[in-house]
Amino acid sequence: MNCALQAQVAKVASPDKNLDVAIWLNNGAITYTVNYKGKAILENSPLGLTTNEADFTEGMNFISSNSSQLSKTYSQQKIKKSEVKYEANKLTCVFENPKKYKISVVFQLSNNDIAFRYEIPAMGERMSCVIQKEATGYKFPNKTTTFLSGMMSPMTGFARTAPSYESDYQADRPLKSATRSGGGYVFPALFKIGEDGWALLSETGVNSQFCASHLSEYSDKGIYTIEYPDIRQNNGFGSSGAAISLPGLTPWRTITVGDKLDPIVETTVPFDVVEPLYEPSKDYQFGRSTWSWIVWQDNSMNYEDQVKYIDLAASLKYEYILIDALWDKNIGKERMATLINYAKSKGVGVFLWYNSNGAFNDAPQGPRNKMSTAIERKKEMSWLKDVGVKGLKVDFFGGDKQETMRLYEDILSDANDYGLMVVFHGATLPRGWERMYPNFVGSEAVVASEMLIFSQHVREIEAYNATMHPFIRNTVASMEFGGVLLNKYLTKSNTDRNKRLTTDVFQLATAILYQSPVQMFGLTPNNLTDVPAFEIDFMKQVPTTWDETVLIDGYPGKYVVLARRHGKQWYVAGANATKEAIKLKLQLPMLGGKTTALYNDDTHKAPFTESVKISKAGKINIEIQPSGGFVLVQKD
Template sequence: MKRIILTVALMMPLMLSAREATVTSPNGKLLVEINDQNGCASYAVTLDGQQMVLPSALGLKTDFADFTQGLKILNTKATPVDRSYEMRQVKQSKMHYVATQLDVDLENAKHQKFTVQFSVSDNDVAFRYSIPRQKNDNPKCALILEEATAFSLPEQTTTFICPQIGPFTGWERTKPSYEEEYKADAAMNVKSQYGRGYTFPCLFHEGDKGWVLISETGVSSQYCGSHLSDYEAGKGYTIAFPDAKENNGNGSAQPGIMLPGTTPWRTITVGKTLKPIVETTIPYDVVEPLYEPSEDYKAGRYTWSWLIWQDNSVCWDDQIAFIDLAAEMGYEYCLVDGCWDTQIGRDRMPALSKYAQEKGVALMLWYNSNGHWNDAPQTPRGCMDTNIARDKEMRWLKEIGVKGIKVDFFGGDKQETMKLYEDILYDANRYGIQVIFHGCTLPRGWERMYPNYVSSEAVLASENVYFSDYHAAQESFQLTMHPFCRNAVGTMDWGGVIMNKYMSRDNKSRHQRQTTDGFEIATGFINQAAIQCVAVQPNNLEDLPQHELDFLKQLPTTWDETRFIDGYPGKYVVLARRHGNDWYIAGLNAQKEPLKLTLDIAGYQMLLNDQADKKGHITGTSITRIANKALKKGKLNITVQPNGGFVVF
């Protein structure tokens, strides 16, 4: 069922009349109302009679027109959407998007026109602005000065969000890079840590009403990346553009578009439970591929020396050891990190790649994106920042058989930086190369838009577990947060199923990992990326139980279905994922106490779980056959240890 209404409401004396457009989702439960009361456009979102987004501002200001005041709705046009498509590298392989698109045409007091396009499915609202050419077929381009777009939420709402940091901060002035800490269940009226708002995605809990996830998708070279402002009472959060000092001050913070043209989609996912949040595919549903893949790109697993062995490991002998490790584990890739051009030598890389290929392993090579936008010193530099340099480098990569690159240290969210991401991806596709980004922004529909795109870091990732005991203690909190926010809207290269007990090459010194082996193995199923790092070390072949090694050898990285089972952000998460005909249920517990769960196990036979003695001390993991009694009942009672995890398969 869908319903679209355009009404004229007579208001109180001396007030302007208001026109209202209303659109519902195909199942009739999600309602979006748009009106132009007092010359200001706004929208509100209601789910099953509960208002999830209060009336919130719409509109934008351009260099030629103010589309925030003196507005009136002219007409609407509804179009049913029923689209099926397939993807290889996200949480689901076969997508079916059913929605109603409603175009709401508005004009300001000067009779300048624009359109707000809404696409409403059963749990998702996506909307964007479309600006036509105006009188006499002009202007033919526009600078977007600011957006009025707001998200006003009920007062009782709590937040699960990550602060935006300022430009030219952090190590070697490389931030912002989406690597700040999420806070759970915080009040909306608490100012962000750096006074600059919050990075997408942003998760909100509205108590008994349910959950709201806000993000954006469809950001390409044609716009900048945005974020949310700090909360303002009576107004909510608003769309904020990049800081002018990002990208070392180069490029405009305000995006420019051709006319007619559109902005990216703002997305709102709503649910009474967290199920629609975790399972949403809206980042991909409303965008299209921008080019065809040049080859059939392969998913897989990769080894990575740098996470534990660090800079000195980027040498010939150590990379041979990690190529051999990848071959032993049956993994498809080995990532060679920064400074390979000086510490191994560019002239020796063809031989290293040939050795890897003879072992059935393909190399991925690390690159610095710079450029001129921060002080990160690692080389290779100056290979990815111009078309001429990229073409030369990628031709060489193809010649020596390299299949992927990881490009690091970007400069922010300006349109100029978004163009760099797109240029790297497009040029890499011409040479059959897949791309992972680090020190970077959030992917915004890129898995569908760019077929050789793999994943992005854009998260406080695994390297921080190595760097400090504090972050090691935070690992379980972070990885039970991201399925509900960061990883819900895009693939995430968190960077490693970490199997060393200690954060050192000898596996005896420095600080300890604070998660169990069961937790780490389960992260391979919870964290989603089509090419996944499994950070086994050569010593793990001797010091890990054989059943753990055997299980990690079979770890899938692509999923045909994903289902939310249970969880709460920052506390615990249980997901079911299907790879081909095989289903897996995986869970993580970040709490200080054991977590008791009852799972529906119809069709499952085995359990990998942490083992604990009577005092609760972890003694290892085991893979056991599920008892016949549990199989007959179809229910399994399981205890998940603190900082622990499990996999049912």
Template sequence: MKTKIIKTKAIVLSALLAAALNVSGESVSGPDGRLVVDVTAQDGTPVYSVTYDGKNAILPAPLGFESDIDDFSKGMTLVGTKRSTIDKSYTQSRIKKGEIDFKANVMECTFRNDKGHEMTVEFVVADNDLAFRYAVPTQGPTSAIRILDEKTSFRLPEGTTTFLTPQSKAMIGWKRSKPSYEEEYSHDAPMDTTSKYGNGYTFPALFNLNPEGLWVLVSETGVDGRYCASRLGEFRDAGYEIEFPMPEENNGNGTSEPAFALPGHTPWRTLTVGNSLKPVVETTIPWDVVAPLYEPSTDYMPGKGTWAWILWQDASSNYEDLKTFIDFAADMGYEYSLIDANWDKNPGREKTAELMRYAVSRGVSPFMWYSSSGYWNDIRQTPVNHMDNPVVRKKEMKWLKENGAKGIKVDFFGGDKQETMRLYEQILSDADDYGLMVIFHGCTLP
């Protein structure tokens, strides 16, 4: 009898302990209940984990960040949770799916330290997709924040293999134009393999969780001029951590540490999880959790085009060859023809304007090449120093519109800093004012 009483007390204590632990943590699942995110604070560190069909996708991994205000990665307590749902439909004309129905459950977990500083981690969980970001309110009288280091991490089960592309060192390669985001992917490599340059990996990152029979795709979305683009660091501490751009990127111009006004938020970190590659191939999460920054001035239509440079590279920049490819586009019924680098030298600006008008007369719209800047690589292909200068850029876009251009191809972006993200936005916004489409080349993840 005594043994039974002791056993009963042990059961009661275990139940009380489990109840206490449950109070300090929260969970949210996707609509079908298979993808589950657990969130808690362990010894003051915000931590999350992810399972799919009860199998480990992300092992308990730290969250948070260090900032000029405070360290939001330690000494934190989970003090509140809000829940909601998303059920929306939208259309897209430029991605893998035209009509998208997105349903997800949302959990917002607020963490606070003993100074009263707060951050909220917002989780959006669909059937196979997870997106999360940090939302930061004003902190007392402080209405601006600089993020010094993100502690966001992804810890994967032992035995996982990787499909990753290395982040290049800055200011190396042809004409010191790297990173140009054209490095090769490794296939099925162990997690502890050091990347080619020792600088971690460019998004997106694919993982085969062999012991669990799962696939996980890690990426980001919602990056804009209020933050930098990020990457995964080298494998350490059983996983990978978010890292910011290297100081050497963009020839040292701009800070590696993003800053934004408060209240504000960081970009979304995304995970797609499934028992096969089907959810990875079909995911629309990069678009599901973002909204257009502005209403476009016109209904831009992608289409087919010709490109003389593909055959003779820079030597193809001459009047006759460019005209031949414009005629080729017209004969094939294609909408566009790309006039690539050095057109302002050969055939020259006046003859190129003549070519552009000729293209329009044949029902073909020209796209025109530009270097992104003139100060973060040694590229000599022209035009340079046009797209990075707002005064010159707007004058140039006015000239393009007057001569029948329908788009620009802007090349050789030299890094992922917040300054570069602002340049992407500025080019897109100004181009929209003149009804121009934009191709970014040598650029980061869209």
């Protein structure tokens, strides 16, 4: 084909025909368009990449295309849905550059999801290359508004640990809005295309063989492009591109599309297109955890206070306690072994905190230098296995480079060898990791509960953030938030400062709204007696794994109502970020004719519970107070 022509070279549609992608060759450049139900979601958007051996962005010729159908089922306990059936239509387009080097662009379309990536064969005698830059872009119609979170500037924040995906999402902003840092936007990224629909952008399948990426600033050509990590990350160490073996693959770029928000919230595409990288060394058990640090802070990192939180976990019938930073100095390994035995006698497993750091930031908390090298890591994990630790929380990563992706994978792989689960904190967005790494539990990668302790501003927008996460951050990966804070004041004394501005029932609702298979809840020992008993009873029973997730109603940044099923039991939770009470007429077919326990706030924001029979048609009227919430729990 003459590369001077502008022509459509291939097209693929979803199984239900509502979603389609067309591939074009425009004057030697590969582009694509996306339509949903006949309406434009993405206009002419660029494809291609540049390596140190070849440029695949210009002078390209179309060679061939091939179509096929995919179908698979899989089970995954750690995500929003436990049994998944994935059906997609696949299109592979082969192109050739002026040097006769080839590249394939592979698209897979399910009914509301697009996943695409590049496949690069050997380049003559070259069996490896460095991918330096992607042209991959997204051109939305001008009427689009954005729901984006800015990428944090490298080597800023606490002890130069940024970026850590801990910036707020801004709702309904114009396409041309710039970030404060000028560093682009993190994944996932949500877009509203006028009245025509919604699109969620992200990526999945990132492992040690590639870097993670993010969205660029909005260009003067009206396009967001894939951008690789800032070279300044991790103190300037490591490449900003990706070194790959040939033939090689890039991670999947994903686009979830719908005329409503339901497909966005309910998508499983981050897990549909990846596979486990190794077998679990044991049957990992998930559940609930206490942790003292979130409210009692550094001063609680001592033997006596940890005993109190072990006892709290036992009282709540929780599976775990997280013992956070500074335990190495304040408790020590010998007494820690004794403490772990005490926890075991109470039926409570232990997660221990570690600093990821070796050389790339200034975070002083210990244990340090135990996770950053293979020799020390394996020594430490051998001890952890011997004393009976169940999992790790590893903190302070601060980068998306391939060098950092290797560290994440090395920690996970080694931990699996020793039967340890892993939670990451101060970390990047997980990209398919729940399925790829069997012992991966979840990551923070959000403005999480600790910022409620440290920031008045974050306390003021807590309800706003809670109505954003189910539509954006938590749609693509488990989110270890560390919430459900029932102290009126977020201090050990529960007096004077850090006043909580959301209701108790709002806090209960977040246990459902936020999804992670291990939840570190922010309850304190005094909550056993200073909050209504029905709140504690609820927290004793709330699950952390789900078999089904359904969006009921909501709008990002305003309100949300979400239903989740655990076994045969449905939980419905909602939160209100507006300044007025919201009266909703909800359709809950899964609860039609069922008796439920309703937890709600009265007009004075005082919590109450009552038994409510749902109509056979599944209809119920619910009022949610400002900065409040509600929960319905199926009883029969």
